[in-house]
Amino acid sequence: MDKIAFCIDDNPSWRQACYELAEAFAAGIDIVFNEPCTHRIDISTTEDSIHMKAFEDDRLLFEKNYSAPAPAKTMPSKTFKRLIYRFLSAYFDKTLPWGCLTGIKPVKIAHQNLQDFDGNALEAADYMSVCYDVSEAKSKLAVELAKKEMAVVYPLDEKRVSVYVGVPICPAKCHYCSFVSTVSDKKGELAAMYLSDLLAEIEAFKAFFLKKDLTVDTLYIGGGTPSVFSAEQIDTLLSALQGVFIHPGLRELTFEAGRPETTTADKLAVLRQYGVSRVCLNPQSMNDETLSAIGRHHTAADIVEKFSLMREMGFDNINMDLIAGLNGEPPEKVMRSLQSVIALAPENITVHSLAIKRGAKMRAENGHRYVQLYNDAFYGELEQTLDDAGYHPYYLYRQKYTQGNGENIGYAKDGFDGIYNILMMAERQSIIGIGAGASGKCYHAAQNRFEKVFTVKDVRTYHMRLNETIDRKIAAYSAHLSD
Ligand code: SF4
Structure with a gap:
């Protein structure tokens, strides 16, 4: 496959999520929006759900229906990203070590998790895996690095x-x-x-x-x-x-x-x-x-x-x-x-x-x-x-x-x-x-x-x-x- 199309409403942050994750799953693939293509993923919403369908030559391969708090079309991009990640994971039949995280600083998330869980490394790593589908190994790595980071940055001193x-x-x-x-x-x-x-x-x-x-x-x-x-x-x-x-x-x-x-x-x-x-x-x-x-x-x-x-x-x-x-x-x-x-x-x-x-x-x-x-x-x-x-x-x-x-x-x-x-x-x-x-x-x-x-x-x-x-x-x- 060298090209994939997403048919999706004009929601820039959702489109960005589709783009980043499709690229993460399929290196070098050409990604287009709302144009004819052999490989196509349609994304549509009702009031309280979001539908994703995968097509090949207009033949439906599979579909998923996710319920969402109404109105679904205002779903935060973070939540949408997790759903499209899961759909693409099924579509490409693989998972990504960093799950739906495409940002450049995963350790920042682990750092925050450690603070939220009073320094409990296990809980901080679990939460990262649950929220972003990050693999266990990468969650542990991120938390380990966050602990090192904390030893260097604290106590904070703005001067x-x-x-x-x-x-x-x-x-x-x-x-x-x-x-x-x-x-x-x-x-x-x-x-x-x-x-x-x-x-x-x-x-x-x-x-x-x-x-x-x-x-x-x-x-x-x-x-x-x-x-x-x-x-x-x-x-x-x-x-x-x-x-x-x-x-x-x-x-x-x-x-x-x-x-x-x-x-x-x-x-x-x-x-x-x-x-x-x-x-x-x-x-x-x-x-x-x-x-x-x-x-x-x-x-x-x-x-x-x-x-x-x-x-x-x-x-x-x-x-x-x-x-x-x-x-x-x-x-x-x-x-x-x-x-x-x-x-x-x-x-x-x-x-x-x-x-x-x-x-x-x-x-x-x-x-x-x-x-x-x-x-x-x-x-x-x-x-x-x-x-x-x-x-x-x-x-x-x-x-x-x-x-x-x-x-x-x-x-x-x-x-x-x-x-x-x-x-x-x-x-x-x-x-x-x-x-x-x-x-x-x-x-x-x-x-x-x-x-x-x-x-x-x-x-x-x-x-x-x-x-x-x-x-x-x-x-x-x-x-x-x-x-
Ligand atoms: S900035 Fe670094 S990578 Fe770029 S030309 Fe210079 S040495 Fe090479």
């Missing part, structure tokens, strides 16, 4: 915030990437221009932090590829952050040196000098053929070399990212990459499921988002392999359009959970974003809600509108964060 400094510049574009990141030029003019702009924003935020009496809890310098800066430029950046942003009470300072071709001894020496406590070196795959196919200009041997360099220079907390699904890699190739990374023994390994969004070269060329390559057995083996090597999951998030409807999980050796990552996902602490593409979140503990603060993504637009952008961001954070 403690985390900071993300974005450097959306890369040495070359990876083919699967839809992130707004600009490729650096040979002369380094773009990086120089961006650094100068970034310094102006840092100065403005320094004054803001002092005025609001905010303390930086964790600092994350990410990208893009921040190591695209020269050693001198990194020195300038970290020197500007020194004091307000880098201070003795900082819980964690991460710097992404993800692309090995940009990682050099002189840059690492600067990172050490400023007390960077966690670095990222991201192979994505340890298969040279795959690395070449996805547009990475390095080999697996380069990764091993730069990892050794990081160790020699004293970094004792290194994260490495892998992506399952690149270049159509079969499970055994992904497992080989994982084994190669485990052999290096980094403190963190983050395993992403490939998500090819709009804007990625790979999606434009393939014309579809992904193909189904992995099953539950693969993910089970992956988790077991990591567990056997001493890595436990510590944070998780999901993305739309991921390979096998999988998730992204950060694994860590004991004592090395990535604190910023946990805080970012928990959404119980404000995150201030500095730089192009660095959006933020302002957390209001009393109402347990947060406001997002967006900014321009592209470095050239950021440059052209720098003063206006900085003013607007400071005004937005000022409005959302109390004095």
